Amino acid sequence: MHIHLAWRNIWRNPRRTTVILTAVVIGIWSMVFLGALMRGMMTGMIDNGISTLTGDIQVHHKGYRNDPVIENSMTNPSMLKKILNDTLPNGSQWTARIRVNAVANNARHYSGVTMVGINPAQEAKISFIGPERIQGKYLDSMDHHGIVIGRELLEKFETRIGKKLVLMSQDTNQEIASRAFKIIGIFTAEMKATEKQFVFVTMSAAEKMLKLKNTISEISIIIPENHNNSKIASDIREVLPPKDYEVHTWQELLHILTAYLEMFDQFMYIWFVVVFIAMGFGIVNTTLMAVYERMREFGLLKALGMKPWWIVRSVIYESFLLLIMGMAIGNLLAFACIHALSKNGIDLSYLAEGADYFGISRIIFPDIFFQDVLVANLVVIVLGIIVSIYPAVRAARFTPVEALAHI
């Protein structure tokens, strides 16, 4: 009957209840839905970071990350292959690459690029580059002259498939090596910067150009989702000679993104509290108005034998019902919006330049984090009840005579 009474009391003034309910609904909706969008943006950034040749874990020669020159390459790939096969969990994928800075040029343009020598079949399993993202032809491991470049670079060079592109870099003899390639495919990536930066050739073509033999720049590893990359990285570290090799997780490789992620959780929760503060004023105001309007009634209830604590409880019941209703509607609305965007996402192509700068994907798909939904709802229900205590205590503190005399 207490809940029954609270329910009827909140509908005494339907307009006021609707207003505060709307505030709670918008608050919860924005926390859950916009939170999911922000999480989706972060997930997109992580996915981009990992798939843009990073992987979950990378293995390099000691010093390569500080000075990515050809001398800092790994020279014993067969030993590495055996160690990785023994150490990595089932379902893991890995590939080796040759990766050097180079200058690309054609008749009219030149630009600094990163030349990546890949094993085409293996690379397609672990990074963004692969046949499905290629216009034209993807690399074949026996192709010594084909090159795949990004659409942005293609447009910058005003060239097209079938045309020649020359790459220049330093070889193992510290001499300038150059090689002409034929553009066979164009790739598209989430970020324009990726399309400008990377050009892909086969491993054997890179070896020939740079005069390398049995030498690789990096190994990139993707592990199954339910595994902890830090633990696996440390397992690999244990078996590799530390003076020759470095093993890094993506969190260590993409440290700016990692730092941003760490801050992001705190920003989310601060934002939740800020949204609540706006909502909280509405709750306090509405509850106070409802309490003052019913002061005589509280006097009557006290006269009938209601203890002060019971009065507090009855006011809190009303706030609780309002909050629960608002939360239910807000969550439903948020999940409906998330569902509506789950297929096509939000296209931010028109903001691509700016989004690129922050490493944000062109299309954002909302991503629900159960923890965020839980925290958003807990913030609203717990703080909502806490702020309702003030008007409830005001109602309980009046003596019956004072309350009954209230006009």
Next chain:
Amino acid sequence: MNIVECTEINKTYQQGKVEVQALRGISLNIKKGGFIALAGPSGSGKTTLLNIIGGLDHADSGTVNVDGQSFDKMNQSQLANLRLHSIGFVFQSYNLIPVLSAAENVEFVMLLQGIPAAERQGRARTILDDVGLKDKYDRRPAELSGGQQQRVAVARAIVSNPSIVLADEPTANLDSKTGQGLLEMMKKMNVEKKVTFVFSTHDQMVMDYARRLVLIHDGLIDNDLVKKN
């Protein structure tokens, strides 16, 4: 046996900068089963005395005992408990909870007492039948006349068998016919169920019905008349 014992009750109110002495050392004993009217003009102190007897207000000095319990060292919660179990109230206006039906209003006190739902509902309906409100169980207060609302209030006041019912000007907002009906009903309750009724009133009809009439003037008992049956 006295159900109420008041000794040397003093009460002063502050009205702005003026102190108003509402009660000046009033002593009053009320026997169980009484039907008493505290009468007097407005401002005489009758409602203040009724509120003090009901534990709604506290005396500045003096002692109050209701149903053998002294108010001296009781806190708000203990007073609320005493009101819940031993005292019934009927007010002049705003007597009922507007969002509850007649039956739910009657049930409410029993709910606070922790009586199970089935028993509450049965007793509420029986008492509403007794006060002549059969078929009005589900009406909200706004759907009842003033007299019917007061009957619901009386039903609520007596449903949990309190030791005493305090009624503050219960007929003030009713026409004389309805007021008379209400008084007849309360008299019947008094006779049949031995419920003690104490009224504060300046309504002559209530004074006529009362078996004992305590006249209060300027915070003092002017006269204490016990009528012969």
